Amino acid sequence: MIFKCRPLPALPLNRPYSQVLPNAMKHTLVASSLMLTLGLAGCASDSLTLAPSSPDKPWLPGADGSTESLQTRARNAGALALSEPVVNKNKTYTLPELIDLAQRSNPETRAAWEQARQAALAVGMAEATYLPIITANVIGGTNNNSAELPIPIGGNAYFDTDIQGVVPFVALQWLAFDFGGRSAVVEGAKNLSLASNYQFNAVHQHLIYAVTSAFHDYNAARAHARASSQALANSRTVYDAVKARRDRGLATSVDLAQAEQIVAQEELRVVQSRGAEQDAYQALLGAVGISPMSKIKIEDTRNRGIPSSANVPVKTMVEVALANRPDVLAGYASLEASREGIKKAKSDFMPKIGVFGTLSTYETQFNAGGLPSVENNGLNGNIMFGASIPLYDSGLREANLKEARSRVATAEKNYEQLKDVAAREIVVASNALTSAIQANASAVKLRQAAYKTYDSALEAYQNGVGTVSALATAQNGLLDARLAESDAREAAFTAAANLAFVLGTSTSRTVPPASR
Template sequence: MLNLGKFARCGLFIGLAFGVPGCATDALKQTSASPDTAWSPDGTGAGDFSVPPNPEVARLPAGIQSGKPYGLPALIDLAQRSHPSTRIAWEQARQSALAVGMVEATFLPILTANVIGGRQDIVTPLPNLEGGTDYVSTTANGVAPNLALQWLIFDFGQRQAWRQAAQQNAYAANVNFNGTHQALIYNVTRSYYMYGAQKSSLAIAQQALANSRRIQDAAEARYANGTGTSIEVAQAKQLAAQSNLRLVQAQDGLRDAYQDLLGAVGISPRSRIEIASSANAPLPSPRALPTDALIKTALARRPDVLASYAGMKATEANVRAANADFLPKVYVSAVAGTNNTSLQTGNLPSIGGATTASGVLVGVSIPVYDGGIREARKRQAKSTTAAAAASFEQTRNAAMREIIVASDTLRSALESYAAAVALTDASQLTYDAAFDAYQNGIGTVTDATAAESGLLDARLARSDAHAASLIAASTLAFTLGAMTSSASPARATAP
């Protein structure tokens, strides 16, 4: 007599064994059939390469609506509260701190509670007296709970090396967190001064348009009195049209600068806030090239240099951990548990029993052969350390170069501003004289328009040089590691 149930179960297991791999390959139907066929959620691949919309990602964040003017310190404070980069850096620092805790936890024993239970049915064929076969079923079941302890008590400093590496990585993450705030302060400061430059350009374009219309009015008045010509009127109208085009371009530039500033602050582009003017911001005094002492002070506090150095130290600790892989490890283990079992055969009464066991073991694990895995890890750790050392040297050299270049840029910007101020004063005198001469009939419209264009260029050059000086001063403060609070830009540009 065949046991059909047993064969049915075996057939089910065999079917599953051959059928499961097909499920993995069927997952390819969830993507495109070929590189030039569009993907679609229904798997048909029909249509263009658009994607189905997801309303959950289309929610618009509420923008800030405020009529009060935001100066640079207020914008920096708002950015430090609102910009996502600060929250990202903060979470990364917390993750690194938790990594230190996880490594320190390896110094403690591991205690686990386990419960093993099961049931086993055994069918044994036995010949009977009639020449046939009888089947005797035996059922065994039991539960074995136990409590196990594992404790690595000595590993030649491997865990200590891991802890030092984690601590260095956590230090680097914390330094990067502060560095993120420094970079944020600098970006907001730079965008603020660029917005101020565009705002000044708009005011200059408006004044230039007013001057052009004065010349146009004068040309039309002279033409009406019979002392002018239609060519002069046409030239004056052309100048006014050019000034109007510059005004439109300046308005567009101001809108772009406003969005750049909102992006630097990290708030919604739908925000409507008033920005205080930076036209009267004081400029710093010219400075000589940074001394070696100043550069050393800057390198000792720059976040990128400190983080790179900590990363190099972390790789050195990983080398020590890799060397410890070649040494023995001493561990202690203990177990305490019980075993409750029962056995029943056929129609006989069941037999049960309960046992307890406990023990403590001390062992030594000595690595002998692993196919070169440990050696490869050690070489990999040494290679990573060499790369980290080179990266640190590169970061330090780049920091020194940034400090020197920023100092040179500030000096050049201040010199350009002084030259632009002198040019603006001279251009203003030229324009006033040319306009008065043309208005009184002793000058030409060509001289007046040329003087007006020269005055416009001079004013724009002065505005650009003023903003460039403010940005250069902020850049120098940032490269020196001194852009640390909302008051830093004010200190950087103080005379």
């Protein structure tokens, strides 16, 4: 839409604009303004072209060039590049070293730290309300007035006046007393800051447990890969034994086919176990918080002793945990903060007493009808004491008080539930550690027995008194026993780390029991 405007006729400078503007021109100006407004309003809906054209088809980037521009900006800013980990490729990382690396590299700890800093700054902002607010201001302006004279004077039919002035001033505003409203806000902010600090510790403890669990999962996957490789070697030994008997005419083609099947089956297991090992490795890198492209060496736990079970009564462990678990302490701090909210809501029913003051200078100039101008300036200051007493607000303060009490009731229930969950987690974790240690001892015996069975079955077959089926069964039993032992071993380490986690005793200054 194109608007064409014709020039307005020249207007006398000594008459108001409305008195000389023709009626037709007034109508034209109003119509043009209306059409311009409607035309500009239509521009807002044009931005719908930036959205997908229909709900049943995916959006195709690049239609308007915005995607290429975004990709270029992201690429130039380095936003598409993966982070480069600060790791030593030639170093074998132990579990404590991986935990230390995670605490320095994982973005979760950084985000939790920033949240704790924000909560600390909120305390400072709340305390700042005790201090006065001082502002510098300036007001300036001009006023022009033209009045028609009943009788022209000196050829002038209008009398013009002009007033100009500037008033800079400093204003003071200070809430001196509010019956505990600000103190409740400050105490609430302090409790929330404590809660945020404990949540920061909770993030660290959760990170320690996550890295520990991923570390032992990777070692279990690595043990599976070793067991599968050993099972493949054993299957080839079985195949060689069957083939040797077949060459002497002592084994059937079915026996040889079974031996080949055993080898193929173990080859498949090797491939699967190696894939699972790589997946566990990536999970460990993710828990640490470093790039998936990283190549680091991980400590092997085969020669590490199994952790011992907890010899402390469960009740004692629960009491210790409730005094150390950061999530429990954070929950109590949040409860205390909500209680301060009741004090703040009650203070809203009381008057507020404040001090107000200004200090200003002014300078004005007055011109009238060609007369000599009049200038005036000066200094002005005042200080006042005031009180604001709430009388009626349609029940808003009462509703705020009820809401604050409801928040306290909710926080109390959440805190009680948090303690119950913590106690239950401790009982379960303690039982899991005991079961894992017992399972490991049983798995060791199972593996020893499976070795004897396999050796006996192989020897019997080589001496012509065994069968391929019995040998295959012994081979599979040995593999299952090895896998069960590695799983039970790493599960014991993980259970010990989990117990330390639910007790709230694993911090950056201590090594989890599973890694001692």
